[in-house]
Amino acid sequence: MRSPAALAQRALLLEVAATPTPGNVDREHDLPDLRFDRFLAGASGARAGLDAIALGSPLGEGFEQAIEGMAAAAGTNTQFGALLVLAPMVRAAASGDDEGPAAGRSITPADVEAVVDGTTVDDAAAFYRAFEHVSVRVDEPPEAMDELDVRRGAEAVPDVRERGLTLADVLAPATEHDDVAREWTEGFERSFGAAERLLGGTGPLVDRAAAVHLDLLAERPDTLVETKHGEDVAADVAERAAALDPADEDAVRAFAAELCDRGINPGTTADILAGGLFLALLDRGGAP
Amino acid sequence: MRSPAALAQRALLLEVAATPTPGNVDREHDLPDLRFDRFLAGASGARAGLDAIALGSPLGEGFEQAIEGMAAAAGTNTQFGALLVLAPMVRAAASGDDEGPAAGRSITPADVEAVVDGTTVDDAAAFYRAFEHVSVRVDEPPEAMDELDVRRGAEAVPDVRERGLTLADVLAPATEHDDVAREWTEGFERSFGAAERLLGGTGPLVDRAAAVHLDLLAERPDTLVETKHGEDVAADVAERAAALDPADEDAVRAFAAELCDRGINPGTTADILAGGLFLALLDRGGAP
Numbered sequence: 001m002r003s004p005a006a007l008a009q010r011a012l013l014l015e016v017a018a019t020p021t022p023g024n025v026d027r028e029h030d031l032p033d034l035r036f037d038r039f040l041a042g043a044s045g046a047r048a049g050l051d052a053i054a055l056g057s058p059l060g061e062g063f064e065q066a067i068e069g070m071a072a073a074a075g076t077n078t079q080f081g082a083l084l085v086l087a088p089m090v091r092a093a094a095s096g097d098d099e100g101p102a103a104g105r106s107i108t109p110a111d112v113e114a115v116v117d118g119t120t121v122d123d124a125a126a127f128y129r130a131f132e133h134v135s136v137r138v139d140e141p142p143e144a145m146d147e148l149d150v151r152r153g154a155e156a157v158p159d160v161r162e163r164g165l166t167l168a169d170v171l172a173p174a175t176e177h178d179d180v181a182r183e184w185t186e187g188f189e190r191s192f193g194a195a196e197r198l199l200g201g202t203g204p205l206v207d208r209a210a211a212v213h214l215d216l217l218a219e220r221p222d223t224l225v226e227t228k229h230g231e232d233v234a235a236d237v238a239e240r241a242a243a244l245d246p247a248d249e250d251a252v253r254a255f256a257a258e259l260c261d262r263g264i265n266p267g268t269t270a271d272i273l274a275g276g277l278f279l280a281l282l283d284r285g286g287a288p
Numbered sequence: 289m290r291s292p293a294a295l296a297q298r299a300l301l302l303e304v305a306a307t308p309t310p311g312n313v314d315r316e317h318d319l320p321d322l323r324f325d326r327f328l329a330g331a332s333g334a335r336a337g338l339d340a341i342a343l344g345s346p347l348g349e350g351f352e353q354a355i356e357g358m359a360a361a362a363g364t365n366t367q368f369g370a371l372l373v374l375a376p377m378v379r380a381a382a383s384g385d386d387e388g389p390a391a392g393r394s395i396t397p398a399d400v401e402a403v404v405d406g407t408t409v410d411d412a413a414a415f416y417r418a419f420e421h422v423s424v425r426v427d428e429p430p431e432a433m434d435e436l437d438v439r440r441g442a443e444a445v446p447d448v449r450e451r452g453l454t455l456a457d458v459l460a461p462a463t464e465h466d467d468v469a470r471e472w473t474e475g476f477e478r479s480f481g482a483a484e485r486l487l488g489g490t491g492p493l494v495d496r497a498a499a500v501h502l503d504l505l506a507e508r509p510d511t512l513v514e515t516k517h518g519e520d521v522a523a524d525v526a527e528r529a530a531a532l533d534p535a536d537e538d539a540v541r542a543f544a545a546e547l548c549d550r551g552i553n554p555g556t557t558a559d560i561l562a563g564g565l566f567l568a569l570l571d572r573g574g575a576p
Contacts, residue, residue, distance in 0.1 A: 073294070205325075
């Protein structure tokens with residue numbers, strides 16, 4: 001038996017345990033205002049919402065429940081983006097399996113895209129409500145999108161309903177500046193790519209995860225870093241990650257320490273890694 | 289809302305994250321054959337069984353489900369003893385509350401004792417079956433108890449049924465040599481004591497947990513260490529823990545490293561700490 005909700009939770013735990021993941025909280029790194037144990041608590045608090053998604057609750061409602069539980073347990077936002085990546089994957093893994101929702105199954109990009117395509121206006125409304133539970137760093141919305149600014153939280157819901165926007169619709173415009181939204185619109189391309197690399201590696205999955213984090217960081221500038229520090233800093237971080245020899249542990253650790261010191265936290269990269277870990281765990285049938 | 293199952297899972301995660309917990313796997317220590325991430329996986333896998341207990345499934349059945357899920361996810365035994373401490377606490381916290389089983393509530397030793405007193409022969413049978421999923425280090429049973437040796441696993445069930453033994457009954461004789469069984473028969477005295485010290489401390493709960501682990505280690509010789517290394521070693525570890533100044537971080541870390549090197553793992557102490565963490569989290573209403 002492979003419960004997709006349990007595997008999604010395990011993906012959150014392995015993501016934060018993997019070390020070093022330069023700039024992010026991990027087994028060996030805390031940030032001044034965000035400690036490792038908060039992520040463990042967040043993963044624990046999110047589980048009921050993930051279970052709800054696996055059991056067939058509306059996707060947005062389950063996502064909002066996961067965020068509410070995460071925030072209550074962690075006391076802060078720890079895994080909003082990761083849960084946004086995981087939510088449609090968990091639904092896809094729990095759907096259409098003769099063994100029932102708890103069994104889980106390997107999934108394809110088309111499976112997750114079908115979930116995205118099936119999102120509703122209610123899902124979008126719940127997504128906006130989820131922001132009420134946490135403070136999430138987001139970029140300035142384009143002028144025309146002001147009424148849909150996620151920072152409005154539940155206040156934006158009447159506008160969402162009036163325009164008849166689904167969750168997929170409200171995430172689409174964010175694709176340009178948020179790589180979690182980009183996963184939603186581009187078939188979770190990077191998450192599936194990460195899973196492939198995780199499955200191709202050797203040694204404990206948690207160690208492979210650290211290597212894949214570095215790959216992802218080099219692959220594209222982290223959009224959370226772009227939002228907080230600007231495009232130049234994000235591009236520089238990606239270039240430096242690409243130039244690192246992953247086998248040179250000292251260099252990777254020095255890079256990790258430097259990013260932590262500078263407050264540069266590639267959170268979007270971590271979110272996508274969590275998605276990749278879920279897909280890899282699913283493919284392994286939940287094997288350790 | 290405070291879900292007792294979520295808090296029990298969080299207790300497992302905080303227990304293994306707390307560092308240093310001399311001799312045990314923690315955020316900063318792996319053992320050669322047992323790594324940190326296995327405990328994260330075990331906690332994730334145990335959750336469905338904990339949920340079942342909170343929702344009212346027979347205690348033994350929920351416990352067996354938790355052990356099965358833990359072992360499948362971790363690939364080994366990570367938290368058998370801790371789950372045996374937590375199971376009746378979760379049931380007690382989920383019972384008799386007008387807000388329903390998911391709400392949780394603070395509990396007293398009498399509440400948990402009532403759960404213990406209410407265990408059945410079926411619970412005992414499920415407890416024996418749980419051993420089929422894992423290899424658990426146990427002491428040689430007394431001569432007269434051979435038919436009830438837990439190492440017989442499900443084979444012992446007919447004898448348990450014939451004698452009409454409840455789960456409380458089968459744990460009672462182990463009180464002498466297993467402090468998890470002793471918790472069951474003595475009102476979870478040490479777990480409640482640990483909770484009191486956790487609640488009386490300052491700073492993040494995970495840091496207080498490390499301090500309380502040292503207290504517990506000094507309080508009584510660890511029975512898992514007794515089983516594996518003999519009474520003298522266990523008594524020596526307790527004496528040395530008592531002699532340590534908890535504020536002397538270097539000395540505590542050196543002690544932790546030495547115990548890890550010698551393969552001395554006070555697992556029973558960790559089990560009781562997990563119980564204390566659950567009670568403390570419950571009392572705090574799940575606050576971070």
